[in-house]
Amino acid sequence: MNNYTSLVDILIKDETVGKPQHERVLILGKTPKVLLSNGFDELPLVMTGKVLSKAVFDHGISTNILKRLPSIIANPKCIFKSANIRFIDSVVVLTIELHNLSPIVIPIRKNQMIGRSNKYNIVASVYGKQGPNPEIKWKRDGLLLWDSKTRRLDKIW
Numbered sequence: 001m002n003n004y005t006s007l008v009d010i011l012i013k014d015e016t017v018g019k020p021q022h023e024r025v026l027i028l029g030k031t032p033k034v035l036l037s038n039g040f041d042e043l044p045l046v047m048t049g050k051v052l053s054k055a056v057f058d059h060g061i062s063t064n065i066l067k068r069l070p071s072i073i074a075n076p077k078c079i080f081k082s083a084n085i086r087f088i089d090s091v092v093v094l095t096i097e098l099h100n101l102s103p104i105v106i107p108i109r110k111n112q113m114i115g116r117s118n119k120y121n122i123v124a125s126v127y128g129k130q131g132p133n134p135e136i137k138w139k140r141d142g143l144l145l146w147d148s149k150t151r152r153l154d155k156i157w
Helices: 003-016 049-058 063-067 069-074 134-140
Strands: 025-030 044-048 078-081 090-099 102-114 118-123 144-147
Touching: 003 025, 003 049, 003 063, 025 049, 025 069, 044 049, 044 069, 044 102, 049 063, 063 069, 069 090, 069 102, 078 134, 090 134, 102 134
Parallel strands: 044 118
Antiparallel strands: 025 044, 078 090, 078 144, 090 102, 102 118
């Protein structure tokens, strides 16, 4: 087990006994090449304990999926520009993974400060996108940045 997967176990255990570590920063590793080619800088890819906690306890994402998150992000189905105009610095990774038959999506923000001097690319959330298949709508809305089927890369930053 590596440090990231060990920390996932520790933080979930601490949360279940009433000792959440929401401010803890978990380093998933280097930002994957697929994100680097979509405007991200070579910064560590991280997630906070609060995001981990919310993924597990609010969204029901399994620890198995969370432990594989670095690999899942590095091998997405599609990457979309955020539809939220407040988050023009973000992408949404659509995974091949499912949660309750819904695709798991992972919004990621680029070049964000944590603390006074450290910049990271930050996993903002992990959840199953319920409702109609978002891939169809997001492609129709012109938000597609990258697609694993076509290896399409649309630089729209």
